[in-house]
Each structure stands twice: as structure tokens, then as C-alpha cells.
Amino acid sequence: MSLLQFDNPSVQGEIKVPGDKSISHRSIMFGAISEGVTRVTGFLKGDDCLSTIDCFRKMGVTITEKDDEILIEGKGFKGLKEPEEILDTGNSGTTTRLLLGILAGQPFHSVITGDESIAKRPMNRVTVPLREMGAFIDGRDNGNLTPLAVRGGELKSFHYTLPVASAQLKSALILAGLQSDEETVIVEPEKTRDHTEKMIRHFGGHITREGSTIRITGNQPFKAKDVHVPGDISSAAFFLTAAAITADSSLKLKNVGLNETRTGILDVLKEMNTDFEVTSTSQDEEPQGDILIRSSSLTSCEIGGELIPRLIDEIPIIALLATQAQGKTVIKDAEELKVKETNRIDAVVEELKKLGADITATDDGMIINGPVKLKGGHADSRGDHRIGMMLAVASLVTTGPVQIDGAECISVSYPDFFKDLSKVTSR
Numbered sequence: 001m002s003l004l005q006f007d008n009p010s011v012q013g014e015i016k017v018p019g020d021k022s023i024s025h026r027s028i029m030f031g032a033i034s035e036g037v038t039r040v041t042g043f044l045k046g047d048d049c050l051s052t053i054d055c056f057r058k059m060g061v062t063i064t065e066k067d068d069e070i071l072i073e074g075k076g077f078k079g080l081k082e083p084e085e086i087l088d089t090g091n092s093g094t095t096t097r098l099l100l101g102i103l104a105g106q107p108f109h110s111v112i113t114g115d116e117s118i119a120k121r122p123m124n125r126v127t128v129p130l131r132e133m134g135a136f137i138d139g140r141d142n143g144n145l146t147p148l149a150v151r152g153g154e155l156k157s158f159h160y161t162l163p164v165a166s167a168q169l170k171s172a173l174i175l176a177g178l179q180s181d182e183e184t185v186i187v188e189p190e191k192t193r194d195h196t197e198k199m200i201r202h203f204g205g206h207i208t209r210e211g212s213t214i215r216i217t218g219n220q221p222f223k224a225k226d227v228h229v230p231g232d233i234s235s236a237a238f239f240l241t242a243a244a245i246t247a248d249s250s251l252k253l254k255n256v257g258l259n260e261t262r263t264g265i266l267d268v269l270k271e272m273n274t275d276f277e278v279t280s281t282s283q284d285e286e287p288q289g290d291i292l293i294r295s296s297s298l299t300s301c302e303i304g305g306e307l308i309p310r311l312i313d314e315i316p317i318i319a320l321l322a323t324q325a326q327g328k329t330v331i332k333d334a335e336e337l338k339v340k341e342t343n344r345i346d347a348v349v350e351e352l353k354k355l356g357a358d359i360t361a362t363d364d365g366m367i368i369n370g371p372v373k374l375k376g377g378h379a380d381s382r383g384d385h386r387i388g389m390m391l392a393v394a395s396l397v398t399t400g401p402v403q404i405d406g407a408e409c410i411s412v413s414y415p416d417f418f419k420d421l422s423k424v425t426s427r
Ligand SMILES: O=C(O)C1=C[C@@H](OP(=O)(O)O)[C@@H](O)[C@H](O)C1
Pocket: 021, 022, 023, 094, 165, 166, 167, 168, 169, 171, 193, 312, 313, 336
């Protein structure tokens, strides 16, 4: 439980948000399936990425921490060994789904399980196509729910149109396809984050994309290569909002990842009339930059379509932003929110209502009318890190204190969140 109370704070100074969660997971996975030692800097030591490390250690990969670096002694796809214990993916959907793609091609038996939130999240989007490729997978609800047992095998040539825009599903099928003798072709309904594709090229592999069609050649060797993980724009979004909605604020966020498949939040901030500037600091395959943001007179906007996969994890904090914006904000085409750590449509709407927001759930999103002066109250993270951080940022603009139950879940993606929040806020 956390009790947060601020009296008209401003948000000032400079902050370096932790490493990108999606890239951190993939750095461990690609380090493990490569030949040689991969050194990762900027790695996010959040619970989700630590779960990924733990699973690969159980498959015989040596992973060590040295100062601020993670060293992975790669085994290649063929060097992973049958785990003697259950692979525990904790709260991490990314670990669970991407790992299923790797295990699908491994000639051994393994069992994956996670926490009570993971046990409710649909895995059939991954297990059904992986079975079609040739893997044996079973679990509760016909292989839809964890615990899942996998016996990987020889994978066939596969051509698949994703029924849902999901980078986790795309990445699972790519990781399976990399272990097949033949070509795998994947068609995406909408472009989702492309960190897996970038990682393949970074580790010396080959993958092509033409329009929405991705082609993967199987049996490619990967060579170890150092990875530098940029700051996570999904974590930055909480502080961007904190500065935009409070008076007399000016905050610089350093070295934030600016991969264009992730920067939907910046498009929304622009649309909402937010006062911010981006300065590029690196044009690597995963570009980075500094973002300077100030207090803003926000206006409402409409969010939907191809923008949704580019900001899917930012919708809880965008909803808070919209409560402080003039007019009616409509978020649509976001049904995927229902199958995250919680049902994020219900969680956002019900928790923000407790603080006095004018917000209504719809089938595929929510409608928010603003601006509204929020009040203090008793709210619940529901075990979802992004709901917990959204409520903490809300407390900056409430008239009274906000009590947040279950705030410890924030360590999934941002272990030092409260430290950083108190560093940049005046009370
Ligand atoms: O591939 C990834 O690293 C992720 C993809 C997204 O999930 P979906 O693929 O389910 O949309 C996102 O919500 C998650 O936080 C991380």
C-alpha cells in the first residue's frame, strides 16, 4: 500500500528512465540463442526481465551480472538443454509468449507457468499456430491457459496471417520460424513493435519485410553482439504526463528509445497541444533522444486504428492525461486492453472514477470528458504495474491524498519509480 499526497507540486529537473522492457527481454533471448558472449548495458532489472533471465538459466545458459552489465554465454538454438524445473515467467506475457516460440523448436519437454494474472491471459493465439507448425503443446483449456507443457519438434514451412496485431504473437512465430528448415511467412494486420526483427539483424541474421509481409529463413546462425538498451518510452510516458498536467513544470527525460513503432504517445501529446521538444541523441537501429516537456494547456483528441499498437501500454496514462484536457477524448479499437495484466478498460475506468473522473468504458476503449478536478481517494493497482503508476501520477493533481493498494507490483517494469517520482516533484 502507498499513500501519496502532494500540494500543487511542479515537476522539475532531469530523469533517466530505466531500460526498455521489450528490448531487455529480447537481449537475453538473442544472447542465449547466439554463439559467443553478449554484453548488455542499460538492461531493465525489473521483475519481468528477471523472469526471462531465470528461465534461460534453467535451460543451461550462464547469465551473470557484472557492475551494470549483463553477460550472456550464448549456446545457440541447438545448445539449450531440457529444463529440470518448471519455467516460471512470473507476471510477464512477453516472456511467456516469446519463450513458447523458442520452445516450439526444441527437441525436449518443458513446462511454463506464471502468476495468477498470467494464468488468465490467452495463450491460444500463440499455441494454436505453433501446433500447426509442428510443436506439441498442451495445457488448461486445451492449451490456452498456463501451465503449458511443450514438446518441441521439427517445424514445417508456415504461412500465417495474424488474427490480432500483437508483437508478442509475431515474435513467437518468428522465433519458431528461425528454427525451421524452411521459410516462414507472417502477415501483420497492423504494424507492431519491431524489436525482434531489429535484434535479428543486430545479431547478424536476415529477415525481410515488404508491406505487411515478413519472411524468415530458418536455421540461421546468430553471432553474439553487445546490446545497448535505450530508456523505455512506456515508462517515460508516466513522467511526460506528470510534467504536462502540473503547473510550473519543466522536465527533461534523457535517452528515451524512439523506435517509430513505439512513439504513438508522442503523436498523442502533439495532438493534445502539449509543450515538448525531442532532441535526437542516437540514430542507431534503436534510435534514442532526450525529451523536454513543460506544463501544458491540453486539448482532447481521438485515438484509434494503426496508432493503437504504437501506444498500447500507454493507454492507462493517456486516460489520465485526457481527464485534464479540454473536451471529449475518445479511445477506440483497443480491445486488446482486456487481455493485459488486468482488463485495462475496466481497471482504468473504475479506478479513475473513484478519483472523480468523467470516464466511460466502451466495448473497445473509453470516452473521457475533461478537464475535471480530481479528488483524493482509495484506489487499487489490481496487481497491474501500469495502473499503479497511473494512479501515482494522478495523485499529483488530486485535491486530497490517494491511497494505492498493491503498488509494489510497479517493480515489474520500474523498480525505482517512487524514488524517481520524489526526485522530480516538489511537495
Ligand atoms: O512484444 C512485446 O515486448 C510487447 C508487446 C505488447 O503486447 P502484445 O503483443 O500482446 O500487444 C505489449 O503490450 C507488451 O507490453 C510488450
